[in-house]
Amino acid sequence: MPRTADTLARDEQHWQGIARQFDLEPGPINLENGYFGRMTRTVAEEYQHNIHWVNRSNSVLVRQRFEQLDALQIRGQLAALLGVPDNAVALTRCASDALQSLIRNYNRLQPGDQVLVSDLEYDTVKSAMRWLARQRGVEVIEIVHPHPASFDSLVGAYTNAFQRYPRLRLMPLTYVTHRSGLVMPVQAIAAAAREHGVDIILDGAHALGQIDFDLTELGIAFAGFNLHKWIGAPLSLGFLYIHPERLQDIAPDMGEFHFPSDDVRARTPYSTPNIPALMTLPRVFEEHRAMGGAATKGARLNYLRHTWSEALRELPGVEIMTPQDPRLCCAISALRFTGHSDQQALVNRLLQDYNLFTVVRNGAGFGPCIRITPGLATPLEHMQRLIQAVTELARH
Ligand SMILES: Cc1ncc(COP(=O)(O)O)c(C=O)c1O
Incomplete structure (x- = not known):
């Protein structure tokens, strides 16, 4: 059995x-x-092998093979791991890059709107939200969660804020908070946010690989992750998720033009990625699954x-x-x-x-x-x- x-x-x-x-x-x-x-040892060995391969072959094989074929397959495997369509994910260098791209390109704020941050968010995310508010003439509402926390106190902190600040439009939410490991009741908070017309950008940096979740069930349209914490990938990999029906609410990143404007990959800065690390991902996913x-x-x-x-x-x-x-x-x-x-x-x-x-x-x-x-x-x-x-x- x-x-x-x-x-x-x-x-x-x-x-x-x-x-x-x-x-x-x-x-x-x-x-x-x-x-x-x-x-794992096998992932590290494969990563080393890929470093040597990319170094030897340089742009010839990378341009001929990696960009045309491998990169798309790897993205497909990542999407399959999450159970989302391929066109909902774009690879980044880390969770911070993904979250910052989502925050700076969120285009639904009007002057006079409000955004919400809690004390439990990652500091980079907090500062990005404060930056966004300054850029758009938006007010930042900062809340401190009651301690010790309970399921109800966490949800209640948000429902209180939604009722008190009717101009709230956007908030980050950290799935697993990095200071104490508190796991946020994301689904309940997202349901309340939806009722009040508040969008959530989910910080899933610590969730992927140790929590079994389904973004659609959670009711999350925007999220940022890395692959180098609990999935076991080489350092320098992350990705963002945008529900395909919400793509128009995140603008192409700073006029990004390498991909069409209806392509999720236009929502990230275009750059030369860590190709050997990306090439190692199929092995990483295989081992993640083999461990259960x-x-x-x-x-x-x-x-x-x-x-x-x-x-x-x-x-x-x-x-x-x-x-x-x-x-x-x-x-x-x-x-x-x-x-x-x-x-x-x-x-x-x-x-x-x-x-x-x-x-x-x-x-x-x-x-x-x-x-x-x-x-x-x-x-x-x-x-x-x-x-x-x-x-x-x-x-x-
Ligand atoms: C909650 C949380 N969000 C975001 C990040 C940033 O992740 P990355 O280092 O992949 O940019 C971290 C990193 O520790 C984190 O703990």
């Missing part, structure tokens, strides 16, 4: 086998896998996160920043030592005394926290080491 993703998540032997597919540098235990993901896709990877990562966060949730002197509601949780979570004003000092102790590598994240309304992100090569034992380390540090 096939095992469910949740049963498989607890099978250490299975995940030891997966971990052996990655080459790991000796050194601190990496609990900061949220920055970018490791490629987002459902299986997400279940494992969630299990690791759940193990440490629930063991420490009631510990005096420690606050777990994400709620217990499984709808709001993923691989990433964060903690705070409540008796200490300097969380960086605790990050230093985790590294020096316990060999655990973590980072402080600032900028959310709830203040600084220490982000903990296991990866696909993380064994359960590393979570136990974290639990022991935090328990000992909280005593002093």
Whole structure:
């Protein structure tokens, strides 16, 4: 009988086998896998092979083969992974590029309109929204989410804002927030936004590859992603998504002319991409699927996160920043030592005394926290080491 993703998540032997597919540098235990993901050994080898191939063949074969054929097939595979039509996606260098393109080219704002940002958005996205507002004579409404958050408080923060500010037209929404790993109730928020005529640009940087989602079901028309966090692609790849029926609401990027104006690829800056990295994507998708896709990877990562966060949730002197509601949780979570004003000092102790590598994240309304992100090569034992380390540090 096939095992469910949740049963498989607890099978250490299975995940030891997966971990052996990655080459790991000796050194601190990496609990900061949220920055970018490791490629498997086979993906890294194929990437190297492609670097050599492109370097040898240079523009002749790239122009003859890659541009005419491979690039289109790769885009088709990406669209298939998301379950969307090919003409809804355009490749970019990263999620920031995709999100900035969507924000700067969104063409439905009129002077006097309002746009909304929350404290939990990525800083680049916040600054792009503030820039957009200045350019278009639009007011930025900034909200701070209540902490601790719940499903209802998150949806309520938006419905309150929609009622209070009737001129709101656009907002970014971060699917998985990067400071504490809180997973936003995207579908419920998108439904409320639609009722009030507010468009959403979804920041899916941390969602793709660890959350199994369907953009149409979520009700999302505009989104930006990268492929170098939870999908396992080489660095420097991302893409934007525009629902084909909403293409006219995003203008071609700064007069972009290499593609016709009804082509989604005109919504990104034209440039020479990282061709060897792009050529590696079919292998990346194959391995992602072989591991069980987002459902299986997400279940494992969630299990690791759940193990440490629930063991420490009631510990005096420690606050777990994400709620217990499984709808709001993923691989990433964060903690705070409540008796200490300097969380960086605790990050230093985790590294020096316990060999655990973590980072402080600032900028959310709830203040600084220490982000903990296991990866696909993380064994359960590393979570136990974290639990022991935090328990000992909280005593002093
Ligand atoms: C929530 C969020 N949005 C956007 C980004 C930007 O992604 P990229 O580095 O691919 O531009 C990140 C990167 O960490 C992120 O965490």
